[in-house]
Amino acid sequence: xxxxxxxxxxxxxxxxxxxxxALGLSIIYGVSRxxxxxxxxxxxxxxxxxxxxxxxxxxxxxxxxxxxxxxxFLAGWLLYHATIRGLLRKPNWEFSTVLFLLGLGILxxxxxxxxxxxxxxxxxxxxxxxxxxxxxTLRVGPVITTWHDVLLVxxxxxxxxxxxxxxxxxxxxxxxxxxxxxxxxxxxxxxDIQRVFALTFALxxxxxxxxxxxxxxKYYMTPHVGWEWMVKGFxxxxxxxxxxxxxxxxxxxxxxxxxxxxxxxxxxIWVWPIWFGIFLIVLLLRPQGIAGGRx
Amino acid sequence: xxxxxxWREVALxxxxxxxxxxxxxxxxxxxxxLHLFTLxxxxxxxxxxxxLLMGYAGISSxxxxxxxxxxxxxxxxxxxxxxxxxxxxxxxGGATASVAVTLLLGLPALRLKGIYIALLTLIFADxxxxxxxQTRGVTGGAMGLHDIPPFFPGAQKIHTYYLCLAAFxxxxxxxxxxxxxxxxLAFVALRDAEAFATSLGVSFYRERLKVFALSSFLTGIxxxxxxxxxxxxxxxxxxxxxxxxxxxxxxxxxVGTFFGPILGSAIIVFGNxxxxxxDILRLTLLGAIICTIILFFPGGLMQLLDRAEAxxxxxxxxRPEPA
Numbered sequence: 001x002x003x004x005x006x007x008x009x010x011x012x013x014x015x016x017x018x019x020x021x022a023l024g025l026s027i028i029y030g031v032s033r034x035x036x037x038x039x040x041x042x043x044x045x046x047x048x049x050x051x052x053x054x055x056x057x058x059x060x061x062x063x064x065x066x067x068x069x070x071x072x073f074l075a076g077w078l079l080y081h082a083t084i085r086g087l088l089r090k091p092n093w094e095f096s097t098v099l100f101l102l103g104l105g106i107l108x109x110x111x112x113x114x115x116x117x118x119x120x121x122x123x124x125x126x127x128x129x130x131x132x133x134x135x136x137t138l139r140v141g142p143v144i145t146t147w148h149d150v151l152l153v154x155x156x157x158x159x160x161x162x163x164x165x166x167x168x169x170x171x172x173x174x175x176x177x178x179x180x181x182x183x184x185x186x187x188x189x190x191x192d193i194q195r196v197f198a199l200t201f202a203l204x205x206x207x208x209x210x211x212x213x214x215x216x217x218k219y220y221m222t223p224h225v226g227w228e229w230m231v232k233g234f235x236x237x238x239x240x241x242x243x244x245x246x247x248x249x250x251x252x253x254x255x256x257x258x259x260x261x262x263x264x265x266x267x268x269i270w271v272w273p274i275w276f277g278i279f280l281i282v283l284l285l286r287p288q289g290i291a292g293g294r295x
Numbered sequence: 296x297x298x299x300x301x302w303r304e305v306a307l308x309x310x311x312x313x314x315x316x317x318x319x320x321x322x323x324x325x326x327x328x329l330h331l332f333t334l335x336x337x338x339x340x341x342x343x344x345x346x347l348l349m350g351y352a353g354i355s356s357x358x359x360x361x362x363x364x365x366x367x368x369x370x371x372x373x374x375x376x377x378x379x380x381x382x383x384x385x386x387x388g389g390a391t392a393s394v395a396v397t398l399l400l401g402l403p404a405l406r407l408k409g410i411y412i413a414l415l416t417l418i419f420a421d422x423x424x425x426x427x428x429q430t431r432g433v434t435g436g437a438m439g440l441h442d443i444p445p446f447f448p449g450a451q452k453i454h455t456y457y458l459c460l461a462a463f464x465x466x467x468x469x470x471x472x473x474x475x476x477x478x479x480l481a482f483v484a485l486r487d488a489e490a491f492a493t494s495l496g497v498s499f500y501r502e503r504l505k506v507f508a509l510s511s512f513l514t515g516i517x518x519x520x521x522x523x524x525x526x527x528x529x530x531x532x533x534x535x536x537x538x539x540x541x542x543x544x545x546x547x548x549x550v551g552t553f554f555g556p557i558l559g560s561a562i563i564v565f566g567n568x569x570x571x572x573x574d575i576l577r578l579t580l581l582g583a584i585i586c587t588i589i590l591f592f593p594g595g596l597m598q599l600l601d602r603a604e605a606x607x608x609x610x611x612x613x614r615p616e617p618a
Contacts, residue, residue, distance in 0.1 A: 035410045083590060090593065094409050095355045099542060100589040106539055107582030114579070227535065231421055234414050242410070269428065276422045283415055284403050 002142040007264035008257060009143045015256020016156040017214055021229060022236040022248040023163065024208030030180045030243030031200040034084060034097045038105035039208060039233055040226030041112070046072055046209025047216035048112060051121050061124070065213050069206045076205030080198040088197075105226075113223040123216040126151045152214060159210065160249060167245070176200055180243065235279045241289025250290060307554075314460065318453050329452045333524055335564040336463035340517040342544040342556035343470055344510045350551030351474060352506040353486030355409060358400065358416030359514055360538050361423050364528070365392040366515025368427075368434055371443040371522040376433075381446050385519030392515025393508050401507035405500055420538070424530040439529020443522045455524050462520050466513050467557070473509065474553060482506055539581045540567060546588045549595030558596055 021043060028036050036042070046068055053064035087096050125148035129136030136147050167173035178186040179196045187193060215221075215229065236255055240247030255278070259271050266274075282289065313320075314332070322328055345359040370388030373379050400419055404412050427434045434440060446458055473479050481502045484492035493499050522528045540563055548559025570577050588595060 029410075035413070083586075087589070095349075095413070096589050096593065098355065098357075098410070098413055099546065100586055102542070103539075103582045103585030103589070105582070106535065107579055107586060110576070110579040110582065114576075231418060234418060238411070238414055269425065272422065272425050273429070276418060279418060280399075280403065280415075283407060283411065287407055287411060 003264060004261075005141070005143050007260040009145055009260075010263075011257035011260025012253070013145070013149045013153055013218075013256070014259055015253040016153045017211065017218060018232060018236055018256055019249045019252035020156045020159055020207065020214060021211035022233045022240070022252055023160070023245055024204040024211065025233050025237050026240070026243060026245050026248045027176075027204040027207065028200060029237065030245065031176050032084075032088070032179075032197050033094070033243075034088070034101075035242075036204070036208075037098050037101040037230075038108065040228070040230030041105045041108045042072065042076075042205050042208045043212030043215065043229055044112060044221060044223065044226040045075075045108065046212035047123060047221050048116055048121070048212075049209075050213045051123050051216065051221070052116075054123065061126070065210070068213070069209050072205040072209035073202045076202035077198050079205075080201040081194075084201065085194065085197070105230075109223050109226060116223065118222060121216070121221045122219075123213060123221075125217050148217070152218060155214065159207075163207065164245070172196070172199055232275070235275050237289075238279060239282050239289055241291045244289060244291040247289050247291025318456060322456075323453060326452045329456050331565060331568055333452075333456050333459045335561055336459040337517050337521050337524065338541070338544065338564055339557045339560040340463055340466050340520075341514055342541055342548070342560045343467060343553075344514045344517070345541055346545050346550060346552075346556040347470060347474070347482075348506060348510045349545065350556075351479060351486070352482040352503075354404065354503075354506065355413040356400075356416045356510075357413050357538075358420035359510070360533055360541060361416075361420035362392045362396055362511040362514035363518040363521065364420075364423055364533050365395055365511075366518030367522040367528045367532070368440065368518075369515075370519035371440045371528055372433060374523070375440065375443050381444065381519065381523045385516055385523070388519040389512045389515035392518065393512035396511035397504055397508045400511075401504050404507065405503055420533060423533050427530050435529070437530055439527055439531070440522070441527045443526050443528070445526065446523050459520055459524060462516065466516065469513070471553060478502065478505060536578060536581075539578065539585070543581050543585050543588075545595075546585055547595055549597030552595070552597040555595050555597040562596075 024042070025036055025039050028034055049068035049071060050061075050064045053059045053067055054061060057064070059067070083100065084097060087093055087100060090096055125136075125146075127136045127147040129146040129148055131137060131146075138145050138147055138150060167177060175186070175191045175196050176199070178189070178191055179193060179200075183193060186196070212221075212226075212229075219225075232255075236251045237243075237248050239255065240249070240251030255275060258274065258278070262268075262271050262274050317332065318329065322332075341359065341363055344362075345356065348354045348356045348359070366385075366388035368388075369391045370381065370384040373384040373387060374381050400416055403415060407415060424437075428436045431437075446455065450458075481492065481497045484495075484497055485499060485502055489499065521532075544559035544563045545556045546559070547555075547562060548557065549555030567577065570580065573580065592599060594601075
């Protein structure tokens with residue numbers, strides 16, 4: 001029972017990280033129908049830039065992160081106007097954007113490799129912890145965790161709530177949801193589609209970069225790990241329903257818990273085959289995903 | 296019926312003759328070039344079949360390297376472990392790839408569109424390495440499968456060259472006939488106007504399954520030729536680099552054109568080898584090539600060739616007849 005509860009807790013923690021990671025994919029797809037195949041590397045750039053500002057410039061964790069996310073926000077905006085905007089006009093825009101972003105992702109991944117080298121990097125945790133001395137660890141009943149993990153979950157919950165509030169109540173967020181619901185409808189009420197698309201890319205890049213920072217504090221970063229994060233994100237957003245943010249959060253929670261339990265009762269190596277099995281079943285039975293809603 | 300040969304047909308025949316005669320024009324003493332040509336034959340088969348799915352049928356598959364791996368592994372394991380002749384195991388490998396792909400991807404793809412198929416096929420190919428690790432007793436896991444027997448005992452580079460050339464020509468011929476047949480027309484019709492095509496009696500289900508079965512069978516065969524040529528295969532074949540190479544071949548040559556992917560594979564195979572000096576920058580370069588082509592030359596080299604030809608013809612027509 002104790003082991004079960006601990007596995008559940010670790011599932012919730014990784015699930016919340018997966019949720020924030022998948023949100024960026026979901027937002028872009030929900031609004032613009034572009035599937036970001038450079039998603040993993042965007043998350044990694046967030047993590048690596050933060051790491052660089054932190055260790056090379058000696059800034060604190062928070063200023064480094066803000067600076068990194070600001071850069072990603074601008075990068076998303078620029079990328080949209082410089083490339084995606086033109087590609088969306090083509091008749092086969094769907095697959096063109098996929099291949100373009102895939103190529104861009106590999107390009108950037110190798111730039112990261114050139115700049116930062118292949119060695120493992122990690123961002124220091126919010127609260128330092130050391131399981132051997134019990135520093136920074138926390139015991140709730142039978143569950144043993146760290147303050148860092150608790151903070152991670154809280155930060156993710158706050159970020160998700162903040163993002164939802166933004167989408168629900170802010171003018172820009174409402175415009176995004178309008179575009180997601182119907183482009184002709186949004187045009188009819190005078191929404192500038194190009195501006196909304198560009199802001200969507202910028203916002204999604206920011207969110208994705210943020211998730212990269214969080215993943216970098218919990219796991220480790222190499223220039224190649226982004227691909228792994230991204231493919232996990234793909235399964236999550238498909239399971240949740242492409243373009244649905246709430247669906248992605250539920251799916252991430254479910255898959256995170258599945259991961260925790262599978263690691264406990266079978267072996268970590270079975271996590272991916274079981275995820276793939278779930279992915280196949282969802283695609284066969286309910287391609288619109290568990291929520292199947294829109295943004 | 297008598298007609299003038301177009302310059303393209305002439306060029307094609309000359310290039311074909313050049314490739315057939317190459318070993319006797321000095322290539323025999325250059326095993327490295329023979330090897331590169333052999334790789335080109337195999338990759339051209341892969342790229343052409345990928346193009347059949349992606350270009351002609353408009354199915355956004357990202358998993359064709361997986362088809363190659365299945366065919367290669369099955370043929371390699373059967374011939375190495377059970378000592379069967381590669382001539383038996385290569386078709387078995389192709390058939391296995393075809394059955395597996397049609398069941399696991401073709402059937403789900405009947406209900407899916409666009410991005411969902413891209414995700415399904417990508418995740419399918421991405422899962423294969425973990426399947427290989429699970430079955431490491433048979434497949435060698437991460438170490439890969441080594442010492443796979445050649446096509447026949449004592450086969451030399453020049454034999455492999457001609458065998459792969461024959462496979463390449465045969466498969467391209469089959470693809471050419473398919474593309475020009477009613478089936479090929481049905482693929483294109485379903486891609487461009489699904490409702491109209493089905494209203495004319497084209498069966499969506501049958502044609503979709505057919506294109507998956509055919510493309511994966513022929514790619515699986517290419518996988519067989521791949522392992523018996525190289526002698527080993529490992530999960531790195533399923534890694535990012537071969538995948539990008541194949542995508543770059545199709546995009547560079549021109550998606551949906553018959554000769555585009557063949558031209559693309561020639562350039563990428565030879566270019567990639569000459570870029571070995573650039574080492575890890577190669578992948579950066581490949582990514583940049585793919586991005587540039589999609590942004591600026593979406594039709595690839597075949598479209599550039601068409602435009603160049605139209606431009607030359609326009610110039611020739613405008614020029615006044617010499618008095």
